[in-house]
Amino acid sequence: MASQEPWQMENGNLKGSSKEIKHGRTAHNMSSSSLRKKSDLSLVNKVPCGLVRQLLANLQEVILGTKLSVLFPAIPLAIVAQYYGFAGPWIFGLSLLGLTPLAERLGFLTEQIAYYTGPTVGGLLNATCGNATELIIAIFALSKNKILVVKYSLLGSVLSNLLLVLGTSLFCGGIYNLREEQKYDRKQSDINSLLLLLGLLCHMLPLMFRYAANPSGAALIADSTLSLSRAGSIVMLVAYLAYLVFQLWTHRKLFEAPEDGDDDTVSSDEEPVIGFWSSVVWLILMTAIIALLSEFVVGTIEVASESWGISVSFISIILLPIVGNAAEHAGAVIFAFKNKLDISLGVALGSATQIAMFVVPLCVLVAWIMGIRMDLDFSLLETSSLALAIIVTAFTLQDGSSHYMKGLVLLLCYVVIGACFFVSKTTPDQGNGITPGIKLPTEGVVSA
Amino acid sequence: MDSQEVWNLENGEVKGLSNKDGPHLIRNAHTMSSSSLRKRSDPMLLPKVRCRVLRQFLNNLQEVILGTKLCLLFPAIPLAVLAKCYQFGRPWIFALSLMGLTPLAERVSFLTEQIAYFTGPTVGGLLNATCGNATELIIALFALHQKKILVLKYSLLGSILSNLLLVLGTSLLFGGLANLKKEQLYDRKQADVNSLLLLLGLLCHVLPLMFKYAAWTDTFTAISTLQFSRASSILMLTTYVAYLIFQLKTHRQLFESQEEDEDGDDEKALIGFWSAFSWLVGMTVIIALLSEYVVGTIEAASDSWGVSVSFISIILLPIVGNAAEHAGSIIFAFKNKLDISLGVALGSATQISMFVVPLCVIVAWIMGVAMDLDFSLLETGSLAFAIIITAFALQDGTSHYMKGVVLSLCYIVIAACFFVHKNPSVHQSTTDSLRVVQSSTGVLTA
Numbered sequence: 001m002a003s004q005e006p007w008q009m010e011n012g013n014l015k016g017s018s019k020e021i022k023h024g025r026t027a028h029n030m031s032s033s034s035l036r037k038k039s040d041l042s043l044v045n046k047v048p049c050g051l052v053r054q055l056l057a058n059l060q061e062v063i064l065g066t067k068l069s070v071l072f073p074a075i076p077l078a079i080v081a082q083y084y085g086f087a088g089p090w091i092f093g094l095s096l097l098g099l100t101p102l103a104e105r106l107g108f109l110t111e112q113i114a115y116y117t118g119p120t121v122g123g124l125l126n127a128t129c130g131n132a133t134e135l136i137i138a139i140f141a142l143s144k145n146k147i148l149v150v151k152y153s154l155l156g157s158v159l160s161n162l163l164l165v166l167g168t169s170l171f172c173g174g175i176y177n178l179r180e181e182q183k184y185d186r187k188q189s190d191i192n193s194l195l196l197l198l199g200l201l202c203h204m205l206p207l208m209f210r211y212a213a214n215p216s217g218a219a220l221i222a223d224s225t226l227s228l229s230r231a232g233s234i235v236m237l238v239a240y241l242a243y244l245v246f247q248l249w250t251h252r253k254l255f256e257a258p259e260d261g262d263d264d265t266v267s268s269d270e271e272p273v274i275g276f277w278s279s280v281v282w283l284i285l286m287t288a289i290i291a292l293l294s295e296f297v298v299g300t301i302e303v304a305s306e307s308w309g310i311s312v313s314f315i316s317i318i319l320l321p322i323v324g325n326a327a328e329h330a331g332a333v334i335f336a337f338k339n340k341l342d343i344s345l346g347v348a349l350g351s352a353t354q355i356a357m358f359v360v361p362l363c364v365l366v367a368w369i370m371g372i373r374m375d376l377d378f379s380l381l382e383t384s385s386l387a388l389a390i391i392v393t394a395f396t397l398q399d400g401s402s403h404y405m406k407g408l409v410l411l412l413c414y415v416v417i418g419a420c421f422f423v424s425k426t427t428p429d430q431g432n433g434i435t436p437g438i439k440l441p442t443e444g445v446v447s448a
Numbered sequence: 449m450d451s452q453e454v455w456n457l458e459n460g461e462v463k464g465l466s467n468k469d470g471p472h473l474i475r476n477a478h479t480m481s482s483s484s485l486r487k488r489s490d491p492m493l494l495p496k497v498r499c500r501v502l503r504q505f506l507n508n509l510q511e512v513i514l515g516t517k518l519c520l521l522f523p524a525i526p527l528a529v530l531a532k533c534y535q536f537g538r539p540w541i542f543a544l545s546l547m548g549l550t551p552l553a554e555r556v557s558f559l560t561e562q563i564a565y566f567t568g569p570t571v572g573g574l575l576n577a578t579c580g581n582a583t584e585l586i587i588a589l590f591a592l593h594q595k596k597i598l599v600l601k602y603s604l605l606g607s608i609l610s611n612l613l614l615v616l617g618t619s620l621l622f623g624g625l626a627n628l629k630k631e632q633l634y635d636r637k638q639a640d641v642n643s644l645l646l647l648l649g650l651l652c653h654v655l656p657l658m659f660k661y662a663a664w665t666d667t668f669t670a671i672s673t674l675q676f677s678r679a680s681s682i683l684m685l686t687t688y689v690a691y692l693i694f695q696l697k698t699h700r701q702l703f704e705s706q707e708e709d710e711d712g713d714d715e716k717a718l719i720g721f722w723s724a725f726s727w728l729v730g731m732t733v734i735i736a737l738l739s740e741y742v743v744g745t746i747e748a749a750s751d752s753w754g755v756s757v758s759f760i761s762i763i764l765l766p767i768v769g770n771a772a773e774h775a776g777s778i779i780f781a782f783k784n785k786l787d788i789s790l791g792v793a794l795g796s797a798t799q800i801s802m803f804v805v806p807l808c809v810i811v812a813w814i815m816g817v818a819m820d821l822d823f824s825l826l827e828t829g830s831l832a833f834a835i836i837i838t839a840f841a842l843q844d845g846t847s848h849y850m851k852g853v854v855l856s857l858c859y860i861v862i863a864a865c866f867f868v869h870k871n872p873s874v875h876q877s878t879t880d881s882l883r884v885v886q887s888s889t890g891v892l893t894a
Contacts, residue, residue, distance in 0.1 A: 197840065198858055242850065
């Protein structure tokens with residue numbers, strides 16, 4: 001309709017006057033924008049009817065506006081596979097493929113909405129919806145009582161962001177910019193590392209409960225672990241809230257994406273390409289489709305694991321996060337190529353912090369409401385991998401400069417952890433996941 | 449007496465002379481933070497009293513007893529003694545003794561500072577270094593005497609945790625909120641040295657812990673743990689002596705607080721040397737008395753209040769013992785003098801970890817009590833984490849309120865952990881090796 005065009009023009013004016021306030025141009029948004037392509041509206045403009053033309057322009061913008069749109073056909077294929085009773089692994093694979101472009105589009109739509117709502121609300125929106133895919137998968141797994149899938153997929157997300165995304169960005173950026181000095185502002189990475197360490201503490205204490213040689217009996221330990229996990233989750237959410245206040249209000253300037261010569265590529269993205277209400281509608285629609293595909297994924301994960309011969313923990317920790325993070329991953333690498341490491345770091349560390357300090361405790365609290373006993377005890381192997389990943393990353397990022405060796409080391413850490421979970425065949429359906437083969441001084445050898 | 453005033457004058461002149469030579473007396477972080485809790489004595493009432501001896505005595509009394517804002521808690525001391533003699537409920541004795549300890553700890557540091565004016569910077573620094581945590585040391589020795597090894601271990605561990613996370617965290621938090629517009633800097637060299645020493649102490653705790661999991665026989669583990677603990681305690685004390693030499697002699701300038709005008713009025717000693725000394729002895733005796741009550745009634749209070757003994761030892765006792773330093777540290781953070789806050793918090797933690805703990809092991813060795821450095825998994829894990837996260841937070845030389853938020857929340861999580869951790873074996877005053885043997889024979893009843 002014609003009214004939509006004046007709205008966009010008004011918006012154009014609005015943007016013009018408030019150019020100082022960057023509408024939520026956080027690292028997250030800027031990295032996703034690298035995967036967009038400029039819509040070619042010439043075909044659409046040939047359609048005579050105004051309403052249909054608007055709809056088609058909208059459609060083209062949203063559906064075809066990304067290089068990942070080639071994967072979109074996987075979505076209807078997955079739905080067809082589910083309803084015609086194809087083999088479980090096919091449903092699983094197709095759903096995974098379908099989730100990848102959807103996650104990217106979600107980031108795009110969030111950014112569009114942020115143009116209309118201002119920087120603070122936009123930042124908040126990004127902070128909560130930035131990892132919507134992981135959150136939705138986790139909540140579906142909770143509702144099906146697959147606690148270990150929840151724990152492992154969230155843990156894998158954090159590991160993937162810290163080691164894989166960051167490692168490949170630093171590595172590719174380092175190789176590409178061999179002659180130049182690569183610097184970034186270490187204050188941002190410091191505060192993220194601190195928050196991740198707090199999250200690690202909240203995971204380690206319940207783990208140590210189990211090994212603390214408490215003679216009170218297993219039931220009491222489980223209850224104590226649960227109470228401590230719930231208290232720890234509240235603490236983590238408080239910390240995340242303080243971090244949001246810090247990032248979006250009192251210390252904004254630490255986190256703002258640096259403005260330099262490349263503004264001509266950035267400023268061309270300054271206007272929103274679709275209206276506010278159509279963004280909201282598309283957002284709801286896409287979230288519904290993500291929910292549907294996530295349900296397929298969570299439902300068929302065991303079948304796929306048996307059929308492909310790899311453990312469920314490997315699929316949850318390694319495969320699922322790679323898919324869910326693919327768009328951010330690509331964006332971070334692209335910005336590292338351009339030697340804009342602050343943005344790559346913002347994406348990787350910001351995502352890791354968001355999952356560790358927001359999604360995980362949120363799941364614990366949601367489980368509490370649903371009456372499910374989810375705690376923060378992610379068992380020994382997983383928690384140690386997390387601890388080492390956080391410590392290695394914090395150590396790597398603490399001097400403010402980068403080169404390709406740092407990226408290589410982080411990447412190889414991820415490969416080693418992946419190999420570890422590939423070969424460890426623990427059956428995930430034992431309620432509290434007692435890791436076999438650990439000798440406890442009081443209980444003797446626990447058999448699998 | 450006249451001689452005392454002359455002595456003060458002499459001191460004033462002595463101070464005047466040495467003003468030119470350079471560094472002041474030990475205006476280190478510790479004494480400066482405590483001085484924030486003092487209030488200026490009002491000498492108006494006193495000249496009315498005729499007899500000079502009496503006037504001097506009352507002056508002294510006013511200076512010492514009423515010279516702090518914490519003096520409101522002083523009535524708790526006679527109340528605690530009364531409660532003990534008249535057999536009130538044991539939780540009451542415990543609580544009153546705790547409340548009485550708070551102002552006493554602060555007064556002891558004040559007296560130490562006064563004595564330091566007379567003895568010169570080096571001896572003053574040494575005095576401060578040894579007596580700075582006198583309360584914790586005395587509580588620890590009494591617990592050792594009553595063979596409550598676990599209370600001893602947990603109270604010392606709780607002191608370190610409280611200094612590293614609670615005191616430091618709240619200082620950075622409030623300082624950051626009060627100084628939102630300014631940049632907050634501090635000298636990271638001091639923080640670095642302290643972190644290094646704490647890590648060495650951590651190693652000495654982690655190794656005996658890992659003995660337990662190294663799949664040896666129980667008796668062999670117990671013997672090795674004890675021998676190793678004693679040897680490493682000697683090493684830790686040696687390291688602490690080296691740190692004192694570093695801090696007070698060769699690298700003084702790293703640790704000196706910034707000289708500014710507002711400190712000028714505190715330069716004179718307020719009471720004479722011998723009165724300070726006798727007050728010190730008196731207060732130490734009272735601290736010893738209250739500590740004995742505290743250690744004796746801790747189980748009764750724990751049963752009556754429904755919290756575990758480990759929670760009381762790790763969380764409650766150190767908060768009380770550290771209250772004065774805590775308040776001072778926050779006040780200096782408000783004024784954006786982070787070096788002083790860090791000096792207080794980290795210095796205390798280092799002192800307890802590298803001096804008080806190994807001293808207790810050596811004293812236990814002399815007394816024939818089997819105390820080792822194995823503080824069991826949960827406690828050592830919390831300690832390791834606290835040291836690592838503090839070292840990481842302080843390593844870049846700047847601060848903002850988020851760092852304080854994170855450190856304080858870490859402390860809250862650790863406190864929650866010990867709150868829910870109901871370890872019934874603490875009620876039995878046995879050593880750890882016995883506990884391992886007992887727990888392997890089945891479930892114990894509380």
